[in-house]
Amino acid sequence: MANKHVNAIVVGSGAGGGVVAKELSVAGMSVVLFERGGWAKYDDHDQDELFSQRTTVLGNAYGPDNIRYKRVRMWSEGEKTIVLPNEGGYGNNAACVGSGTVSYGAMAWRFMPEDFKMKSTYGHVEGTTLEDWPISYEDLEPCYEKAEWEIGVAGDDSLNPFAPPRKKPQPMPPFEHNKEAQLLEVTAKRLGWHPFPIPMLRNSIPYGGRPQCYRIRGCVGFACPVNAKCGTHNTVIPVAIATGNCELRTHCVVSEINVDDSGKITGVTYFDEKNKKQTQTADIVVVAGSATETARLLLNSKSSFFPTGIGNENDWVGRNLQDHAYCGANGIFDHDIYDDKGPGASIAISDFNHHNPGIVGGGVICNEFNALPYLFTGIRPPGAARWGAEHKKFQRENYKRIGRAQGPYQELPTFDGRVDVDNTVKDFWGIPVCRLSGKASIKDADGTAFMADKAEKWLLEAGAIQTWKTGVVTGERPVGGGQHQAGTCRMGNDPKTSVCDKYGRVHSTPNVFVADGSLHVTNGGFNPALTIMALGYWVGGYIAGEWLKGNRFK
Amino acid sequence: MDETIYSRRKFIKTLSIGVGSLLLLPRCTFSKASDWRFFTNEEGALVDAIVEQIIPTDEWPGAKYAMVTNFIDKQLVGPYTRHQEIYRNSLSAIQIACKKAFSKKFEELAWDEQTDFLVSLEKNEIATKVLDKSVANGNPIRDADKAIIENWLKSNFFSLIRNHTMQGFYGSPRHGGNYKFVSYRMIGLDPYPIMGQNRYKASSNGQ
Numbered sequence: 178m179a180n181k182h183v184n185a186i187v188v189g190s191g192a193g194g195g196v197v198a199k200e201l202s203v204a205g206m207s208v209v210l211f212e213r214g215g216w217a218k219y220d221d222h223d224q225d226e227l228f229s230q231r232t233t234v235l236g237n238a239y240g241p242d243n244i245r246y247k248r249v250r251m252w253s254e255g256e257k258t259i260v261l262p263n264e265g266g267y268g269n270n271a272a273c274v275g276s277g278t279v280s281y282g283a284m285a286w287r288f289m290p291e292d293f294k295m296k297s298t299y300g301h302v303e304g305t306t307l308e309d310w311p312i313s314y315e316d317l318e319p320c321y322e323k324a325e326w327e328i329g330v331a332g333d334d335s336l337n338p339f340a341p342p343r344k345k346p347q348p349m350p351p352f353e354h355n356k357e358a359q360l361l362e363v364t365a366k367r368l369g370w371h372p373f374p375i376p377m378l379r380n381s382i383p384y385g386g387r388p389q390c391y392r393i394r395g396c397v398g399f400a401c402p403v404n405a406k407c408g409t410h411n412t413v414i415p416v417a418i419a420t421g422n423c424e425l426r427t428h429c430v431v432s433e434i435n436v437d438d439s440g441k442i443t444g445v446t447y448f449d450e451k452n453k454k455q456t457q458t459a460d461i462v463v464v465a466g467s468a469t470e471t472a473r474l475l476l477n478s479k480s481s482f483f484p485t486g487i488g489n490e491n492d493w494v495g496r497n498l499q500d501h502a503y504c505g506a507n508g509i510f511d512h513d514i515y516d517d518k519g520p521g522a523s524i525a526i527s528d529f530n531h532h533n534p535g536i537v538g539g540g541v542i543c544n545e546f547n548a549l550p551y552l553f554t555g556i557r558p559p560g561a562a563r564w565g566a567e568h569k570k571f572q573r574e575n576y577k578r579i580g581r582a583q584g585p586y587q588e589l590p591t592f593d594g595r596v597d598v599d600n601t602v603k604d605f606w607g608i609p610v611c612r613l614s615g616k617a618s619i620k621d622a623d624g625t626a627f628m629a630d631k632a633e634k635w636l637l638e639a640g641a642i643q644t645w646k647t648g649v650v651t652g653e654r655p656v657g658g659g660q661h662q663a664g665t666c667r668m669g670n671d672p673k674t675s676v677c678d679k680y681g682r683v684h685s686t687p688n689v690f691v692a693d694g695s696l697h698v699t700n701g702g703f704n705p706a707l708t709i710m711a712l713g714y715w716v717g718g719y720i721a722g723e724w725l726k727g728n729r730f731k
Numbered sequence: 732m733d734e735t736i737y738s739r740r741k742f743i744k745t746l747s748i749g750v751g752s753l754l755l756l757p758r759c760t761f762s763k764a765s766d767w768r769f770f771t772n773e774e775g776a777l778v779d780a781i782v783e784q785i786i787p788t789d790e791w792p793g794a795k796y797a798m799v800t801n802f803i804d805k806q807l808v809g810p811y812t813r814h815q816e817i818y819r820n821s822l823s824a825i826q827i828a829c830k831k832a833f834s835k836k837f838e839e840l841a842w843d844e845q846t847d848f849l850v851s852l853e854k855n856e857i858a859t860k861v862l863d864k865s866v867a868n869g870n871p872i873r874d875a876d877k878a879i880i881e882n883w884l885k886s887n888f889f890s891l892i893r894n895h896t897m898q899g900f901y902g903s904p905r906h907g908g909n910y911k912f913v914s915y916r917m918i919g920l921d922p923y924p925i926m927g928q929n930r931y932k933a934s935s936n937g938q
Contacts, residue, residue: 225902225903226903227898227906234810550902550914550915563893566787572901572917573918576919577919
């Protein structure tokens, strides 16, 4: 039986797609929301470090699984490697309702005004595709506010002098600092810096009909056992379903956007939960599958009207793949600074996010999420024993004595760092897989060294007896594409150098939209989840508004 | 003739006793060659010795007590099926090398000799060392064994078993290692507080 025609298809139920589905269905549009996974349950994974979304040695807790999915990595020119979803280099955004927002660390950052104007602020940087966004912080500000209030954020930006202007405070008070953060707070102030509590998509008080967070150590990488972490799965998606206008179709893998004989985009082809090929027609298709999967879907949608894939007329789909260059420092103290108050990450400074002499951009520096015991086995100063009695002793003596400060340095985009598809390698459903190739910018070396230096200074001032830097870029490295992946369907005003317009519509189509991190022109010096949610409101709000005015995007 | 008949009778009698005994013995003695899922008993003993070197017993129990070998064995027929080949061949290469270089099994070497062996394995130097030593001893290794040593006695196997040992010792007990949360107790971590219920009863100090 053929599926009933709907107004809109949304592909992907993560930070972007979940929000779009809600915006459209609340406006009265009929929506089918496709998700390749199912509902994630905390009880399936407990506090099992080896099978989580952060440490994935025994598999990704919330998908994708190793049996049906794979990718191609070109670690260097001509060196083709098949990578499985739980292996480094795959970029394992979760395959479940809510995607990464179920198991993320839940930092709730607004990008700064400069992050939308990187080229105007820093000029052209050789070897990069640094560019301004076609929208400004002021344009996105109301969408940030909606994301904070509808999904739920605990924080107090008034404590951060570098925070961008806002009209309304965050809806929940910030979390109290853990022991490590208390120490780092006093220290940062002594250094003349401006520490503040990290804004979190986590309930510091009961909110949205869900309870308050009880601060377990195993937070990042896991679904919350008490549902205190705020994602799209427990906020906007239930709202969308409750309207009666939105059908969530789980365990469905969208393989192609369909184009008819006249060049009109009519809907999508997908494999249903029984792996049966199906068609769903719609007036509008919104793609929100993450920077890698969105690019893959557009590139796999080839027809005589779009011979190289939808939106790819100028070979820009999949390019400018960005991640973050995580860098910072670790320090050992001579007393316990760990008090088992999860998730660990608690305090931040934004003093070094922009306008650092000689550095393009920068990033926020935070104390790090708790390393669970297995992850901690790899955290050692240079030259320390990697095994044996000494390694075990270090583990026992220093698990509670380590301070870690690091942050997401804003990687500069490159034209060669990209996603495309490998037609010779197919997944379980026979769909050509993502191929990640190219190099990240070597310019990141200065910025990461600068940030790691500040992080180390922070820990030393706090009394660390031994410190070492992490994540400093020292040479050429393959492009990232991890959970912070972004940039592959860049928005812009010029169709020749971007894929989508300022509302996320693919330039060369009237009715295909992108609503996820793919739109990011640059990726900010922050974890990107709240910005992706805000873009969901931006794109979804635009479509719904136009629809109500009678625009059918033909 | 008499002798033949006697023998025949004796044979049948012995046989019936034998069958009777067979029925009385536990079945596994005959139906199962190994106590493990993937490892042979010999491999299991070797892995026990290696993982105990990686996380030795001190004032707290080591990897053997934590059942790390059980963890690895379990994963090798699960998520780590793809590592079966390297385990089988590398473990065999280690025993061939020990036999040639020390005329002993790895687990029979003195503690420090075992450590030295693994340090050389980690540095990717052990294959050359063993082959040189066997030539010096006038006990050259036959080509088949030489190939196994050259192909499988490498640092990548050490990294693999090192990582798997850490996982088995410090990961969740539900995968067959970290017996009785031994590593959590060593670090001084309580098992996770689960709101409304306390699923684990292990205490945070002492055994």
